[in-house]
Amino acid sequence: MASRFQAAALVSSPMCSNAVAWSEENLVAVASGQCNPAKLFGPKGLIAIPDSQPFPIGVINKEDLAAGCMLPTCLSHDVHAVIRSISWSPLGLAPNAGCLLAVCTTKGVVKVYRSPFSEYSSAWVEVMDISEMLLTYFAKVRYKRPTFLLKKIQAGLEQEDSDYEPITPVKIKSKDRRQSKVRLISAEQYASRSALLSSLVVCWSPMLDSKSGRRCCILAAGAKSGMVSFWRVHEPQCYSITQGNDPPVASLIGVIEAHSSWITAISFSKFVCDGSPQPLLATGSSDGSVKLWRVYPDDLLKSTEDEHVSFSLLKEPINVVSGPSSVLSLLVPDSSPHKILLAVGKGSGSVEILTYDTSIETLDVSDSHYAHDQIVTGLAWAYDGKCLYSCNQDDSLRSWIKKGNSLHEVPLPSNILGVKMSNDVPNVSDACFGIAISPANLAIAVVRVFDANLLNPMYQARQQKAVVEFFWVGGQKLQDAVDENFPGFPNMDLVNWGHNILWSLNQYTRHLDKPLVIWDIISALSTFSKSEANYVKQLLVTWLMSSLGFECGPSFGNVLPHVYACLSDLTSRQLHLLNVITRHVVLKEVKFNVEEHASEKEEPGLWIKLLEVCEKHIRERLVGCTFSATLNGGWEHAGLAQMRLWVVKNDNMVKDYVKRLASKVKKIEKRNLAETEERCSCCSAGVQFEDTEVAFCERDEKHKLTRCAVSMVVCPLSPLWFCVSCNRRVSNLAPRDAFYIGQIPSSICAQER
Structure with a gap:
């Protein structure tokens, strides 16, 4: 086993697959009973999951508790809610230009959080309650199963399923109260409503560009009913590091019946079709089925007051006899943009690789690789699909090189950068519960649960239940040639x-x-x-x-x-x-x-x-x-x-x-x-423009002022953005286009002509 270069102990154990996620702003979130987003070299944050009341969907007679459909509810003994699934949004969706974190609990509740603005606070702030809005929606439609019109594409033929009746989605504000009145219902009604509202897994899509210039992102939530609900969240019109701006608002844009059993895994990616990027969706179920969905971004960006066909079934590659699907990892490689790679982890411990060629509409399924002895709990593609990392509940972490449609196991690279881990974190784990890859693919994070029998009962067993470990994988050998x-x-x-x-x-x-x-x-x-x-x-x-x-x-x-x-x-x-x-x-x-x-x-x-x-x-x-x-x-x-x-x-x-x-x-x-003339924010004296970074007022004491590194104006006294790279401060953020241009932007060339 390769040596870890950093490790952090957790006070509670994870209880789900994919229990770790690495964000685009270099934050690592761990679903360890309570969710701990932690900056690798900075202050830690905490999301405390409060106990939630059951959904007010109705009550049943006492004798109906013996009904078969009520068995899962009666056998559930979770007193306190813990984390079941976590997912980071793309960068720029939070009010402070950071990432939002979606959290799904064992009670089926989905909420969205942002980081605290105060440096003296570690508690993350709730900005949306998706379950509250979903309850309001289903109460409005009287718990009818959503039947949005879908397009099914199978065997190269495009056809419409006439069994679906379209209904219009609604836009719901996150602060709406639960509107359902408690009433007596049958056991079947209770089980059906509970399955509709009990979410199991969440996943954010890549950022979508709109013609208006304001981008948005889609949050998918899979439920026990086999339904997947989709929520659109727009990028803020302006960013701030104070709490004065409005919180994000989610709009329900669609609900599809993806599977006939529990949704256990969701994965998004992006591929290019006809020259424009489009989201791609993969869903997995407890009955073993896996489906690929094509997402139409133009329809997702339209108003929810109209009906739109936003999703179509691209392929259903796996049947129900192959065992439950535990984790998915979807990728469209840059080297082969017409090929879609889907890694599927199974409850049996096997890993399957599916390659869908969009140019000829063919699907290649690799033989099952029995990579592990127990359920696969984590999969992560790296290096443009050349490498795959996997982990499972038997405490094994493995790396694979993809050659053709086959996987070949290779050892994890050694840590030639040196070991930096602290000595107070033991190395006595007995199970892995997730794996995540760093933004540049040079490091991975793995969550492990400690073996209680090997811990010191006096202090370790009380204070340390699990650990998140970090490994360097930049030395992974991907090619044979020198x-x-x-x-x-x-x-x-x-x-x-x-x-x-x-x-x-x-x-x-x-x-x-x-x-x-x-x-x-x-x-x-x-x-x-x-x-x-x-x-x-x-x-x-x-x-x-x-x-x-x-x-x-x-x-x-x-x-x-x-x-x-x-x-x-x-x-x-x-x-x-x-x-x-x-x-x-x-x-x-x-x-x-x-x-x-x-x-x-x-x-x-x-x-x-x-x-x-x-x-x-x-x-x-x-x-x-x-x-x-x-x-x-x-x-x-x-x-x-x-x-x-x-x-x-x-x-x-x-x-x-x-x-x-x-x-x-x-x-x-x-x-x-x-106006060219500027005034000192301390004494109102005049300020001349002499330097791009500092300024001095014209009074005798000459107050030293900071100029915005972007706009060159004298910065106000209010909180400023700080760049940790160049140690400069700005009051106005640079336009996004300034980071994308080449030698001379096309707009400038057009202006010159």
Whole structure:
């Protein structure tokens, strides 16, 4: 077994599969009885699950308790609700631009939480009660089984099922009270209503783009009835780090009868059809059936007052005789965008791989891999579908390489970065309950339950029930051939690490919608730089030269001056990656002052100059993008006057197209532009624009003020956003388009013409 590099003890044990989830903002949530979202190197958070009352769906006669349909309810002895399923939303859905966390309990209740805004609070805040809204909906339709019109696509034929009668979904506010009155009903009615409302699993979809520019996300909740309900949550119109803005609102957009038994697993992915990205959905049931669903984003984005066909059955690949489905992992590889990969974990311990080719509409099912002896509790694809990690209830964690449609087990990579775990966490686990992959695929998190018989009964057994462990997997060998990018390094672990780090960096540059969360890349490179400095330099040179389109670049001593002249050819995402890596890896221990070095030929001086040139290009593109959007009527951005002054002060280094845009912006009517004159927030004295980061008022004491790193305006005294990468503060966030543009954005080119 590979050694873990970090571990954190949990005070209670998980009770479900997929008990750990890794968010796009580098938060790890663990369903350990009570849910503990924890930042890897920061303060921890806690969601305390309160006891909930049964759904007010009615009462039955005492003698009806002996009915067969009431057996599951009568056998349930859960006194306190614990976590059954958790799922992170994409980044940007929370009011503070972070992620929302959906939580499903053993009582069938689904709620959504956001992180606390206060630094002195660890309790996460509830923003939505999905079960409350679902109860209101079913009470309104008198608990009729939802029968939305569906399209079924089977054997290449498209047909409509006439047995379905469409009903109109409703939009419900999260603060609505339960409206059902308690009344006497039959045992069958009680069991049916309870199954409709008892959720078992939750899952967020990828972010969906709308023509209006406001994005949204879909939360799916699977129930005991075999139904899956879908809830649309829009991205906030503005972000804030205070509690003044409105909480998110969910809209019920559809309920489909996906299976005839309990929904046990849901997984989302995204694939490209006819040039546009579309969500893809996989559902699994306790009867063993697994289905692939195609999702129509245009219909999901429309108003819920109309009827829309948002889902169609793409394929039902597994029949009911193959055993219960415990976990699913869905992926559409970049290397084969026409193929859909679905890993299915079974209650028997087997893992099955299904490959659906959308170009020829064929499905290949691999032979069952009896990977484990007990129920599979976690599956996670990594490295674009080349690698699969699995864990199960017999405490085994395994890695697999996909070759064709078959899985081949390979050992977990050794931890050549060193072991950093604390000594107070024992290594006596006896069961795994979930696995999650880091944003850059270089690390995994696994939840394990301790063997109580091996713990010290005096203190360990009382305080430690489980553990979340972190393993480095950046050294996973994915190819047999020797990588020519790292000549002279006989250590194959370093070669594998280099290949995987380059793959991760390229993923961020190819997928502009992927949040730039590179904690694992920075941590790995920083550790390597202490013992393998030449290796890190060679890795960065290889990445820079490949980004610039050179198959083989010059030596390290000559590459940086060569890169200076080519930075304008890099995309904004590549510039941001270069900025962060330079600051936190290469120059982590160096002061950012070229004059402190004897000559620019010294290595730190060259890297500092590279950083300065890189930031100049980033700011120039931000200014140009802001000017262009203003001229096109996109928005009236704060700081236009300051940006024009910056162009004037840097006339010798700013590109001509930015100068021309600044001249056009100056001609706009004065009432539509921010005033050039600024006032000190402390004494109301005048402030002149002299620097992009700091400002001084004109009084004798000269109050030092902070300028917004984005808009260049003097920051107010209210709470500000802080960048942990460059240690700057902003009062206005940069537009999203500024992170996606290439050399010159198309909008600027159009404005120039």
